[in-house]
Amino acid sequence: MRLIAAMALLVCAAAQAAAPTDRYPDVAAAYWVEVDGRPLWAGHADQRLPMASLTKLMTALIAVEHGDLDSWVEVSAGAAAETGTRLGLRRGEKLTRRDLLLAALVRSANDACRALADSIGATADAHVSTGTMTDTRTGTGATAGALASAVATTDTRTSTGATTDTRTSAGTRAGARARNGKAANAHAPAGTTTETRDPTGTFVVRMNARAAELGLADTHYTDPCGHDDAAQYTSARDLAALSHAVLAEPVLAEAVQRRELRLTTAAGRVLSARTTNPLLDGLQGARGLKTGTTPSAGRCLVAVVERNGRRVLVVLLHAPERWWDSVGLVELAFDALPPRAVQGAATSGGDASVR
Template sequence: MRWLALALLLGLASAADPVPVLAQAPAPAAVPVDAYPDVARAYWVEVNGAPVWVGGRELRLPMASLAKLMTALLLAEEATLDEEFAVSAAAARATGSRIGLRAGERMRASDLFDAMLVRSANDACRALADWHGGDLPRFVARMNARAAELGLRDTSFANACGHDAPGQASSVRDLAVLARAAMAQPRIAATVAKTRVVFRSPGGRDFAMDTTNALLQQFEGALGIKTGYTPGAGRCLVAIARRGEDEVLVVMLHAPDRWWDTVALMELAFDHARRARAPAP
């Protein structure tokens, strides 16, 4: 019943749906194993900083809006987010998830930062990239340079927001590293934990948006961090949860049932952590 109740809270199942169950967590291994190959084309489950179950680790795949984590990292590290600026024409034309920015209207960088991470707004993301980088190519060059600095050997960016494009790819290992770097920034950690953002632009327009992360306030211990979807990438997710002294990180690329399977993997991972700590009989 606990699983079904959680699924209903997340809006992912009806009372008539069967309750899917992943296999019992395997015993701890020195090398992470591909214990759940059906959950995603590539996935990574990390417990207290150590990977325990990994599938498709060698694959370089489209990452959809998980790319916004690098955009956010650069902005958190380099930008003054209390500044105002005019939205670029390119940002106003952005496709996909958007909040309806208008070319030339003035916005606060901090508000667009929230919209980019909480609502995954592509127009907010592109506006920030154009503002901070001067133009998109220069910002993307900085993204790739920062990826190299972090040792993301499987990652390359062609745009700031995660649109499908040649050269826009990453691996689950690299995205786990990027997620850790992003969460080390207090501004990012605070933003990805928000379930709703409300603000008024300098010109008096009101904006309100809910998070795209269904785990927040529904899964015990959920902290964030980012969702993504494009036709090429499928449904993607990076999620972190903490319970007591244990922390679990999950990365899913091209996952058919990312919410349901992430919940199951996280529960198994927390159980793994408890069993690993249990004294020998």
């Protein structure tokens, strides 16, 4: 009995040690800090909040998993009319999916993000045969009905702290997303190919299905780019899990570290852009990951820093001082490691301030 009691105490102690503590409650509405995948500190980690352009992490993940990144995409009128941060794409221009992916991640360009999502959404329905959609990278099939079920399940959730998008009313966007779902779930006759009438809606279905596969219980998407919508939300814990999936893709792990872009359209027009993430310039070992800002979401950030083989990941949702607080949390996290784990970090160069 004594042995069993002792083992129970050890299990409880281990569980308490593994649970992150809310040591810095004032840094953000919700936050998450981990070292090498081990949670260190967190506050309101499961609260559902708007995510702004952190949405693009899922969009990028699906794009890479879909594959065919070197195919050319024609910019639609809808993509060219996107608001917020833009690359300046024009209707009818053609860029590769790879370049659109880079623009969406590095510059957080909504026009590039929408063009990327629509190209994949259109392709998904164009390859529907006997009600089955096949992933071009893995070859595994998923029925359109299964995807619809994933969306129906996540649609039963309600968001916390989200407000309407400043572009359109919540009612208008909700109606549009309802129509998106109907168009995206339509089955093609056996043995035929069709082109979706709503590629954005089809892509959003895939976003929610992928979120379900990753176990993101507090995440729901209505838009691939991150515009404010009461039905689009995530949690700090879910974003940490999504970030692991993104970093596991070499194409994405490299893309989020880029500071500048120089892209060329099929017609030869050159487009230049710089990252929205100043940590890449000023924080030693910064490796990305994504920034986001909207009226409802506030200032958001997922930061990844690597030093001497150790990785710190910080997620901030609605953080008024995201740059300074993220730097502080990163440094505190590395300081919390045993001395030998961070030995030499201070001598490897770099400036911990944000320029």
